[in-house]
Amino acid sequence: MRCLILGAGGIGGYFGGRLLAAGRDVTFLVRPARAARLAQGLRIISPRGDLALPAPPLVTSQTLTGTYDVVMVSCKAYDLENAIDTIAPAVGRETVIVPLLNGFGHLDTLRARFGAERVLGGYCLISVTLDGEGGIAHFNQADVLRLGEIAGGPSERVRAIGAMLGGAGFDFAVSDDIVQEMWEKWVFIATTASATCLMRAAIGDIIGAGAGDVTLGLLAECEAIASDNGHPPGEAARKRARDQLTDATSPIMASMLRDIERGGPVEADAIQGEMLRRAGDRPAPLLRLAHAHLRAYEARRARQS
Ligand SMILES: NC(=O)C1=CN([C@@H]2O[C@H](COP(=O)(O)OP(=O)(O)OC[C@H]3O[C@@H](n4cnc5c(N)ncnc54)[C@H](OP(=O)(O)O)[C@@H]3O)[C@@H](O)[C@H]2O)C=CC1
Numbered sequence: 001m002r003c004l005i006l007g008a009g010g011i012g013g014y015f016g017g018r019l020l021a022a023g024r025d026v027t028f029l030v031r032p033a034r035a036a037r038l039a040q041g042l043r044i045i046s047p048r049g050d051l052a053l054p055a056p057p058l059v060t061s062q063t064l065t066g067t068y069d070v071v072m073v074s075c076k077a078y079d080l081e082n083a084i085d086t087i088a089p090a091v092g093r094e095t096v097i098v099p100l101l102n103g104f105g106h107l108d109t110l111r112a113r114f115g116a117e118r119v120l121g122g123y124c125l126i127s128v129t130l131d132g133e134g135g136i137a138h139f140n141q142a143d144v145l146r147l148g149e150i151a152g153g154p155s156e157r158v159r160a161i162g163a164m165l166g167g168a169g170f171d172f173a174v175s176d177d178i179v180q181e182m183w184e185k186w187v188f189i190a191t192t193a194s195a196t197c198l199m200r201a202a203i204g205d206i207i208g209a210g211a212g213d214v215t216l217g218l219l220a221e222c223e224a225i226a227s228d229n230g231h232p233p234g235e236a237a238r239k240r241a242r243d244q245l246t247d248a249t250s251p252i253m254a255s256m257l258r259d260i261e262r263g264g265p266v267e268a269d270a271i272q273g274e275m276l277r278r279a280g281d282r283p284a285p286l287l288r289l290a291h292a293h294l295r296a297y298e299a300r301r302a303r304q305s
């Protein structure tokens with residue numbers, strides 16, 4: 001099974017690197033600057049085991065030819081429109097698209113462009129970033145990747161893709177209810193990104209400052225919005241979120257905070273903005289504050305660039 005991965009940043013680089021090390025047929029679709037870096041090799045520094053791939057297969061939009069069985073999309077939400085144009089020549093009649101972005105709105109965009117039947121749901125639970133030298137830094141043990149049919153249940157194509165992704169050195173499973181799991185992940189990331197960006201600190205630091213109630217208030221708002229939309233987080237997800245967000249020793253900070261700290265763009269519209277659009281008339285004052293804070297950051301960044 002031929003797999004193309006759009007983007008070789010934190011997510012694409014980590015999972016693509018593991019798949020290549022396990023002998024899977026994977027090619028990265030990257031832009032010229034990233035291609036130049038990858039030509040010197042792909043390095044992953046991880047508590048799950050370091051990896052060095054001297055020459056990962058890669059193409060750019062200029063050298064992309066033919067179609068692929070699976071196209072995994074691992075760009076940031078603000079790059080999605082451009083990424084869609086870039087992957088389009090690789091999408092044939094049988095191609096399955098697996099997006100790994102945080103949030104939910106990208107599913108509608110991809111389904112509108114390529115047809116609902118071509119797009120699976122997917123998400124990951126991992127904490128990774130590009131280091132200063134273009135390598136992938138992985139911060140803890142978690143490297144979860146899940147995918148499944150948006151309509152739910154098993155299918156032959158998901159079973160086949162699962163056979164390619166399974167046993168490749170990361171925590172992979174097929175989900176029979178990926179939409180519910182994506183909502184649960186969205187609630188968690190919207191809460192974590194809002195709290196850690198507002199406070200410019202990790203979850204444990206926020207608790208140390210006596211502001212853990214702000215994080216839990218954000219969590220309650222996001223859970224209520226998910227429930228209003230027919231996806232109340234299940235007991236296991238609620239407990240997991242509470243355990244992680246009330247851990248006074250937790251070094252977790254969202255990738256969005258790392259983006260702010262390097263002065264980069266943020267996915268505020270896709271993570272907080274999209275959730276607020278789905279809030280209807282429900283007041284969500286903490287989430288609105290976090291979103292306003294991020295929008296102000298974006299406005300200042302645009303003014304100063
Ligand atoms: N990092 C994390 O820990 C987690 C991230 N996520 C989510 O995963 C998604 C990806 O995040 P992450 O991997 O951290 O982001 P990164 O910024 O590290 O990587 C995204 C990559 O996509 C590439 N890209 C964007 N547009 C194109 C294009 N048109 N053609 C080729 N390459 C392109 C970028 O390339 P270039 O270098 O050229 O800009 C970049 O390398 C986000 O939605 C994020 O929220 C989810 C869970 C955890």
Ligand SMILES: CC(C)(CO)C(=O)C(=O)O
Nearest residue numbers: 125126127189253254255
């Ligand atoms: C939830 C978390 C923090 C880790 O998976 C994440 O998704 C991110 O940093 O973007």
